Amino acid sequence: MVLHKFGEKLYSGLVGTMTLHLQEMAKTIEAAQGNLFLEELNRKWNDHNKALQMIRDILMYMDRTFIPSNRKTPVHELGLNLWRDNVIHSSKIQTRLLDTLLELIQKERTGEIINRGLMRNIIKMLMDLGSSVYQEDFEKHFLEVSADFYRAESQDFIECCDCGDYLKKAERRLNEEIERVSLYLDSKSETKITNVVEKEMIASHMLRLVHMDNSGLVNMLIDDKYEDLGRMYNLFRRVPNGLPTIRDVMTSHLRETGKQLVTDAEKLKDPVEFVQCLLNEKDKYDKIINLAFSNDKTFQNALNSSFEYFINLNPRSPEFISLFVDEKLRKGLKGVSEEDVETILDKVMMLFRYLQEKDVFEKYYKQHLAKRLLSGKTVSDDAERSLIVKLKTECGYQFTSKLEGMFTDMKTSQDTMQGFYAAYAAELGDSPTLVVQVLTTGSWPTQPSITCNLPAEMSALCEKFRSYYLGTHTGRRLSWQTNMGTADLKAIFGKGQKHELNVSTYQMCVLMLFNSADRLSYKEIEQATEIPSSDLRRCLQSLACVKGKNVLRKEPMSKDIGEEDAFFVNDKFTSKFYKVKIGTVVAQKESEPEKQETRQRVEEDRKPQIEAAIVRIMKSRRVLDHNNIIAEVTKQLQSRFLANPGEIKKRIESLIERDFLERDSSDRRLYRYLA
Amino acid sequence: MTITGTSEKAAYQALKASDWHLEGAFDAFYSQPQPKSYTDARRLEDLYNRYKDAYADMIMADGITLLCSDILVDHQDIVMLVLSWHMKAATMCEFSKQEFIGGLQSLGVDSIEKLREKIPFMRSELKDDQKFREIYNFAFGWAKEKGQKSLALDTAIGMWQLLFAEKHWPLVDHWCQFLQARHNKAISRDTWSQLLEFAKTVDPQLSNYDVDGAWPYLIDEFVEYLIENGIIQKGQLSDWTQKH
Numbered sequence: 001m002v003l004h005k006f007g008e009k010l011y012s013g014l015v016g017t018m019t020l021h022l023q024e025m026a027k028t029i030e031a032a033q034g035n036l037f038l039e040e041l042n043r044k045w046n047d048h049n050k051a052l053q054m055i056r057d058i059l060m061y062m063d064r065t066f067i068p069s070n071r072k073t074p075v076h077e078l079g080l081n082l083w084r085d086n087v088i089h090s091s092k093i094q095t096r097l098l099d100t101l102l103e104l105i106q107k108e109r110t111g112e113i114i115n116r117g118l119m120r121n122i123i124k125m126l127m128d129l130g131s132s133v134y135q136e137d138f139e140k141h142f143l144e145v146s147a148d149f150y151r152a153e154s155q156d157f158i159e160c161c162d163c164g165d166y167l168k169k170a171e172r173r174l175n176e177e178i179e180r181v182s183l184y185l186d187s188k189s190e191t192k193i194t195n196v197v198e199k200e201m202i203a204s205h206m207l208r209l210v211h212m213d214n215s216g217l218v219n220m221l222i223d224d225k226y227e228d229l230g231r232m233y234n235l236f237r238r239v240p241n242g243l244p245t246i247r248d249v250m251t252s253h254l255r256e257t258g259k260q261l262v263t264d265a266e267k268l269k270d271p272v273e274f275v276q277c278l279l280n281e282k283d284k285y286d287k288i289i290n291l292a293f294s295n296d297k298t299f300q301n302a303l304n305s306s307f308e309y310f311i312n313l314n315p316r317s318p319e320f321i322s323l324f325v326d327e328k329l330r331k332g333l334k335g336v337s338e339e340d341v342e343t344i345l346d347k348v349m350m351l352f353r354y355l356q357e358k359d360v361f362e363k364y365y366k367q368h369l370a371k372r373l374l375s376g377k378t379v380s381d382d383a384e385r386s387l388i389v390k391l392k393t394e395c396g397y398q399f400t401s402k403l404e405g406m407f408t409d410m411k412t413s414q415d416t417m418q419g420f421y422a423a424y425a426a427e428l429g430d431s432p433t434l435v436v437q438v439l440t441t442g443s444w445p446t447q448p449s450i451t452c453n454l455p456a457e458m459s460a461l462c463e464k465f466r467s468y469y470l471g472t473h474t475g476r477r478l479s480w481q482t483n484m485g486t487a488d489l490k491a492i493f494g495k496g497q498k499h500e501l502n503v504s505t506y507q508m509c510v511l512m513l514f515n516s517a518d519r520l521s522y523k524e525i526e527q528a529t530e531i532p533s534s535d536l537r538r539c540l541q542s543l544a545c546v547k548g549k550n551v552l553r554k555e556p557m558s559k560d561i562g563e564e565d566a567f568f569v570n571d572k573f574t575s576k577f578y579k580v581k582i583g584t585v586v587a588q589k590e591s592e593p594e595k596q597e598t599r600q601r602v603e604e605d606r607k608p609q610i611e612a613a614i615v616r617i618m619k620s621r622r623v624l625d626h627n628n629i630i631a632e633v634t635k636q637l638q639s640r641f642l643a644n645p646g647e648i649k650k651r652i653e654s655l656i657e658r659d660f661l662e663r664d665s666s667d668r669r670l671y672r673y674l675a
Numbered sequence: 676m677t678i679t680g681t682s683e684k685a686a687y688q689a690l691k692a693s694d695w696h697l698e699g700a701f702d703a704f705y706s707q708p709q710p711k712s713y714t715d716a717r718r719l720e721d722l723y724n725r726y727k728d729a730y731a732d733m734i735m736a737d738g739i740t741l742l743c744s745d746i747l748v749d750h751q752d753i754v755m756l757v758l759s760w761h762m763k764a765a766t767m768c769e770f771s772k773q774e775f776i777g778g779l780q781s782l783g784v785d786s787i788e789k790l791r792e793k794i795p796f797m798r799s800e801l802k803d804d805q806k807f808r809e810i811y812n813f814a815f816g817w818a819k820e821k822g823q824k825s826l827a828l829d830t831a832i833g834m835w836q837l838l839f840a841e842k843h844w845p846l847v848d849h850w851c852q853f854l855q856a857r858h859n860k861a862i863s864r865d866t867w868s869q870l871l872e873f874a875k876t877v878d879p880q881l882s883n884y885d886v887d888g889a890w891p892y893l894i895d896e897f898v899e900y901l902i903e904n905g906i907i908q909k910g911q912l913s914d915w916t917q918k919h
Binding site: 626646650663668 | 824825863864865866869872887888889891892895
């Protein structure tokens with residue numbers, strides 16, 4: 001017909017015929033009862049498609065010639081449009097179709113099984129008819145209805161479920177919807193419907209969930225509910241502000257618990273326990289972030305800043321961390337594998353990084369290290385060195401140079417002793433064995449050196465050593481630190497009990513007196529030994545008043561040492577062990593006055609550091625205003641301690657006083673460097 | 676100058692221009708003391724010898740007491756400070772020959788009477804802002820012990836009482852009390868000079884006190900002291916308390 005220029009007639013005929021036919025079809029479909037409606041529609045659609053194909057094949061010529069040149073809709077498309085207009089958009093079918101579809105989805109949501117294949121076909125039909133059909137006739141309403149549904153459901157759930165359960169339900173619904181889309185909806189609907197679920201089920205109830213009593217985020221954190229936490233993380237990350245919400249609650253909870261931890265008087269009694277608790281807390285949260293929060297960096301940062309916050313709330317944290325390390329290096333790490341040692345030290349380093357007052361830590365660490373080295377009480381030299389290396393990496397050479405000096409001194413002293421004994425081997429055969437550690441003054445923590453009177457055997461030996469040493473090192477000065485030494489004494493008691501006593505040098509001096517006297521008063525002991533009285537009292541207490549170590553007997557038997565007390569050797573002394581340790585040189589947490597002293601020394605040490613920083617900065621900048629100096633100095637010193645602006649100001653004034661700086665004559669806030 | 680309070684230079688020019696007719700100069704500009712060359716060197720020498728100490732080539736405490744009674748001024752009168760300033764005296768309670776003669780020359784006097792006449796003028800100089808600052812800052816070096824870097828607290832307090840009687844500062848008594856209660860150490864030059872700035876720029880209610888204003892630490896402590904003792908109400912320092 002086209003060939004004969006009857007294209008128009010053919011075309012309009014086609015339109016007309018098809019339309020009529022489709023209207024017939026529509027009626028049939030409308031007539032279908034209840035469940036059969038969709039099936040009928042589906043069947044008719046399939047028929048129509050088959051027909052369309054044939055028609056297109058038949059009218060192919062027209063499709064290719066008449067239609068393009070006359071700008072008519074191609075046959076296939078025409079067929080679809082007509083179907084759309086006459087069937088889908090027919091008044092009776094349109095609403096019914098939508099309602100049926102939505103009803104089925106609702107049924108499925110409430111647990112019934114529906115014919116998914118059928119659904120898929122119908123939806124595909126809508127998609128084939130054009131995306132606007134799909135969206136307008138179905139998707140739009142689908143999303144609205146879904147929103148209503150989930151709004152209601154989430155309201156119900158939240159009233160009766162705890163957080164964990166609710167999240168499980170939300171997750172399940174989410175997965176359901178995703179599955180639904182993959183099974184019978186347009187894939188483009190996925191994000192849209194998931195957004196609906198996320199909004200209704202998660203976003204609207206976020207805060208309520210997180211803060212739910214007994215089951216909210218905080219409870220999950222406390223109880224290490226990794227699965228629940230992971231679920232919360234995965235769900236919340238889908239909604240705006242979801243993760244920040246979790247993070248903020250976690251942070252404030254962590255800060256709160258941390259604060260309680262560091263101010264808990266009970267915990268503070270035992271420094272090692274205290275630090276262990278900190279480490280445990282860190283481990284706990286590391287695990288949570290690892291297992292539940294997929295190692296999210298922002299959560300790591302929140303963890304770090306929280307720790308930094310509360311660790312520094314307690315000014316004794318640096319001291320306690322050093323004591324913890326001390327305990328580990330003295331005995332705690334005994335028998336532990338090298339790997340595990342490294343792990344523990346790395347964890348300690350992590351806590352160290354949080355400290356704002358690293359210089360305080362340094363001071364304590366030095367003191368404790370000195371005691372460990374001098375009493376020979378370190379579990380592993382390798383572990384000690386490993387930690388020094390870590391500190392060096394973290395803080396630079398200056399931090400550790402003195403510490404390393406201490407190790408060097410120990411080594412050098414060993415060599416010196418060998419030389420000493422080699423040189424004097426003949427003479428020293430019968431004398432007590434002397435072990436000297438020569439300490440370089442600058443490297444070791446300063447102690448006032450108080451010499452006491454050593455027993456004759458010892459003082460002769462010490463003199464020999466002194467002359468030997470000064471013979472090879474002229475120009476040096478040696479002073480005996482009798483408050484830091486130890487001695488091993490072999491003792492025989494009243495009934496022949498033999499013991500080897502490990503004591504401090506002071507204690508040795510006291511005990512040796514009893515070789516030539518049976519009874520000695522406090523005064524006599526004091527006179528003979530010249531040990532300072534507070535040290536002497538402590539010394540006598542440890543020798544006479546401690547059960548299991550009372551090698552001396554005191555009259556009266558009181559705990560305190562009085563001026564008139566008398567001392568005797570305790571002939572009835574017994575101990576299970578042959579070797580008895582009575583020494584008192586173990587590192588302990590400081591008493592209040594000692595703490596004050598250390599704090600004062602730290603403050604004093606900071607002054608020159610602040611001044612050096614000021615001078616450095618002013619030398620390069622020449623002129624700088626007040627606020628900027630404070631900021632720059634604080635930044636420079638940050639790695640060691642938090643500089644107090646008031647203190648910086650005082651140092652500036654001191655430098656002005658000493659003509660290093662001056663105030664600008666016109667702007668009093670400006671400082672100028674004086675070359 | 677006593678009457679009109681102008682600078683020396685302007686007055687000098689005025690007189691010169693009016694051919695040294697006082698009235699003329701008064702009409703147009705201001706009067707001025709005779710320039711240096713008009714003082715009689717011998718008379719100055721005599722004057723110096725009158726006050727000079729028996730054993731040293733300086734005017735010491737006795738000489739100064741005599742000088743004060745000659746010019747009818749109490750030796751604790753602030754005008755003596757102004758006089759010392761004119762002399763560029765290195766330290767209080769003594770004048771070297773150079774200082775004495777040089778000072779009187781710069782004032783253009785060579786007799787006790789003329790010096791007496793100059794007293795009102797010297798007093799008026801304290802009213803001039805710029806001069807007061809110079810005199811105030813001069814006072815630090817002058818009042819401190821020779822060889823010391825800082826000014827002893829008692830002396831400083833005495834000087835402050837004296838100086839702030841001229842240039843009224845309502846907080847001066849509190850300042851002195853604060854120092855005696857809390858500081859008890861010598862005063863540095865920086866603190867001394869900055870105090871004047873503080874008194875001049877910050878109002879007595881401290882409403883414009885800026886905690887980041889690079890004031891010396893002692894002054895910051897003073898402000899804290901005022902607040903602690905309720906002398907200044909906290910409310911007026913809203914800026915400050917927030918920063919602190």
